[in-house]
Amino acid sequence: xxxxxxxxxxxxxxxxxxxxxxxxxxxxxxxxxxxxxxxxxxxxxxxxxxxxxxxxxxxxxxxxxxxxxxxxxxxxxxxxxxxxxxxxxxxxxxxxxxxxxxxxxxxxxxxxxxxxxxxxxxxxxxxxxxxxxxxxxxxxxxxxxxxxxxxxxxxxxxxxxxxxxxxxxxxxxxxxxxxxxxxxxxxxxxxxxxxxxxxxxxxxxxxxxxxxxxxxxxxxxxxxxxxxxxxxxxxxxxxxxxxxxxxxxxxxxxxxxxxxxxxxxxxxxxxxxxxxxxxxxxxxxxxxxxxxxxxxxxxxxxxxxxxxxxxxxxxxxxxxxxxxxxxxx
Amino acid sequence: xxxxxxxxxxxxxxxxxxxxxxxxxxxxxxxxxxxxxxxxxxxxxxxxxxxxxxxxxxxxxxxxxxxxxxxxxxxxxxxxxxxxxxxxxxxxxxxxxxxxxxxxxxxxxxxxxxxxxxxxxxxxxxxxxxxxxxxxxxxxxxxxxxxxxxxxxxxxxxxxxxxxxxxxxxxxxxxxxxxxxxxxxxxxxxxxxxxxxxxxxxxxxxxxxxxxxxxxxxxxxxxxxxxxxxxxxxxxxxxxxxxxxxxxxxxxxxxxxxxxxxxxxxxxxxxxxxxxxxxxx
Numbered sequence: 001x002x003x004x005x006x007x008x009x010x011x012x013x014x015x016x017x018x019x020x021x022x023x024x025x026x027x028x029x030x031x032x033x034x035x036x037x038x039x040x041x042x043x044x045x046x047x048x049x050x051x052x053x054x055x056x057x058x059x060x061x062x063x064x065x066x067x068x069x070x071x072x073x074x075x076x077x078x079x080x081x082x083x084x085x086x087x088x089x090x091x092x093x094x095x096x097x098x099x100x101x102x103x104x105x106x107x108x109x110x111x112x113x114x115x116x117x118x119x120x121x122x123x124x125x126x127x128x129x130x131x132x133x134x135x136x137x138x139x140x141x142x143x144x145x146x147x148x149x150x151x152x153x154x155x156x157x158x159x160x161x162x163x164x165x166x167x168x169x170x171x172x173x174x175x176x177x178x179x180x181x182x183x184x185x186x187x188x189x190x191x192x193x194x195x196x197x198x199x200x201x202x203x204x205x206x207x208x209x210x211x212x213x214x215x216x217x218x219x220x221x222x223x224x225x226x227x228x229x230x231x232x233x234x235x236x237x238x239x240x241x242x243x244x245x246x247x248x249x250x251x252x253x254x255x256x257x258x259x260x261x262x263x264x265x266x267x268x269x270x271x272x273x274x275x276x277x278x279x280x281x282x283x284x285x286x287x288x289x290x291x292x293x294x295x296x297x298x299x300x301x302x303x304x305x306x307x308x309x310x311x312x313x314x315x316x317x318x319x320x321x322x323x324x325x326x327x328x329x
Numbered sequence: 330x331x332x333x334x335x336x337x338x339x340x341x342x343x344x345x346x347x348x349x350x351x352x353x354x355x356x357x358x359x360x361x362x363x364x365x366x367x368x369x370x371x372x373x374x375x376x377x378x379x380x381x382x383x384x385x386x387x388x389x390x391x392x393x394x395x396x397x398x399x400x401x402x403x404x405x406x407x408x409x410x411x412x413x414x415x416x417x418x419x420x421x422x423x424x425x426x427x428x429x430x431x432x433x434x435x436x437x438x439x440x441x442x443x444x445x446x447x448x449x450x451x452x453x454x455x456x457x458x459x460x461x462x463x464x465x466x467x468x469x470x471x472x473x474x475x476x477x478x479x480x481x482x483x484x485x486x487x488x489x490x491x492x493x494x495x496x497x498x499x500x501x502x503x504x505x506x507x508x509x510x511x512x513x514x515x516x517x518x519x520x521x522x523x524x525x526x527x528x529x530x531x532x533x534x535x536x537x538x539x540x541x542x543x544x545x546x547x548x549x550x551x552x553x554x555x556x557x558x559x560x561x562x563x564x565x566x567x568x569x570x571x572x573x574x575x576x577x578x579x580x581x582x583x584x585x586x587x588x589x590x591x592x593x594x595x596x597x598x599x600x601x602x603x604x605x606x607x608x609x610x
Binding site (some may be wrong): 041044045047048049051052054055056058059061062063064065066067069070073122125126128129132134140142143144145146147148149150151152153154155157158159161162164166167169172173176203211215234235257260261264265266267270271285288289292293298301302305306309312315316319320323324 | 337338341342345346348349352353355356357358359360362363366374375376379381417420421422424425427428429432433434435437440441442443444445446447449450451452453454455456457458459460461462477478480481484485488489513538541542544545549559560561563564574577578581584585588589591592593596600
């Protein structure tokens with residue numbers, strides 16, 4: 001991510017184009033000759049690989065192996081505790097004939113797009129407000145970012161209780177102040193359930209956006225605004241021609257990261273609605289979860305979680321490039 | 330923002346203040362409801378007599394939480410797993426990051442790329458096959474199993490974050506130490522680590538809170554109450570179809586405290602770490 005030039009450059013990790021230690025030493029010692037150099041390089045290489053061993057083991061056994069085994073599982077009709085039989089792409093084919101799955105796919109698109117969009121708008125608003133000069137801004141910032149530190153499960157449980165039919169805060173509040181007289185079944189009403197789930201996702205995820213956006217805003221040199229003002233730019237023009245272009249990279253990175261995390265997070269749905277009512281809030285990670293662990297169909301579950309992987313790959317590739325790019329480029 | 334003294338600037342300031350109030354209410358209301366519920370007696374929680382604030386505040390819900398539920402066991406398990414994961418992530422992260430930042434060897438950029446990709450692969454894709462791995466290794470229902478599973482996201486993140494930070498430590502400092510006969514590992518411990526305390530704080534914070542908050546793996550890889558963590562334990566309060574909202578909100582308040590306190594202590598570094606590390610949110 002390339003947001004880093006903040007006020008405290010010690011913390012702003014700039015992975016600049018500085019060379020690794022060994023290269024500089026080698027350049028300084030040309031006279032020693034090839035053999036010394038290669039021994040040295042080999043020694044450095046050994047050391048590097050041994051230092052990296054734990055990390056590589058983690059990557060290989062806890063991510064790479066499971067990933068490929070997910071692919072192989074998705075090509076079998078494996079149930080929990082029974083040997084699987086190779087069925088080719090049958091699991092995938094039957095998914096696309098399955099109405100619940102097709103609804104899930106559509107839900108996932110709506111859920112992700114709306115949640116990410118709202119988090120973006122709210123996050124940017126929050127960041128712009130916190131960037132205004134104001135007394136006690138530190139306190140406000142801390143308070144507004146707090147949801148980010150709360151475990152997602154607790155967020156979801158707490159909101160489930162707020163949405164509770166009989167005694168939850170919302171109905172309680174609306175009835176006490178005579179805004180409605182009927183009890184609203186927030187999470188059980190097919191028209192409302194998805195909106196409620198998205199509201200919770202947005203509540204929990206907005207601070208992440210505000211934090212990155214605020215850091216970006218504070219990194220914009222004030223001279224740019226002063227120059228724009230001298231040129232007669234209005235506040236709105238300054239926003240569109242100075243602020244927005246400067247934040248473009250941050251916008252992209254934040255949205256891509258958040259899209260991966262939003263689309264694949266099943267905790268909100270699992271706790272708030274369990275995919276109901278009538279699959280209205282079903283999204284693919286939760287469907288994979290219930291298929292693999294509820295119905296014990298591991299092969300089909302793996303297929304569900306992998307169907308959207310090609311889409312994720314695009315995001316992952318783009319993000320990897322960004323996150324490894326030197327910060328001061 | 331712009332420093333005009335015009336009316337539009339004043340208007341903007343008031344719009345900002347107004348929106349700030351709205352956002353504060355939206356953000357803090359759920360906390361209010363959580364804390365208020367935990368301080369009520371059942372009579373005020375349910376049914377027609379439900380109140381918007383505790384008329385007679387009581388700690389009874391907390392008493393019931395400790396007396397009738399295995400909450401303390403969950404706290405113990407979450408702590409063991411979060412601390413274990415944090416220590417291992419720090420150790421593995423420092424070693425790997427040093428190699429990637431300071432040593433030259435074939436395959437270096439490939440590994441750096443692999444780390445980021447690993448970090449971005451979502452757990453929702455991995456939990457089914459990982460369940461099989463854990464079963465084969467007989468790590469279901471063990472603390473070690475969960476610590477191991479959490480390494481899959483905390484190690485790539487820590488290594489990547491520390492790598493960036495180590496690179497920003499001036500080379501000259503380390504060169505001087507190496508010329509003076511300091512070994513590579515010695516210079517890591519004596520030169521680089523002391524200069525990287527903010528990054529170590531960020532890694533500590535993230536490894537701890539991510540393990541503490543994790544739910545999916547904890548739910549899939551653990552069934553026994555002896556190993557169950559807070560997040561899954563709490564969600565079971567609901568799934569068992571008995572809604573003891575009082576004790577449950579009490580438990581929510583208490584289990585939010587550790588990550589919250591860490592956030593308050595580390596926030597200066599964490600917010601910065603996040604803007605470069607962009608951490609799960």
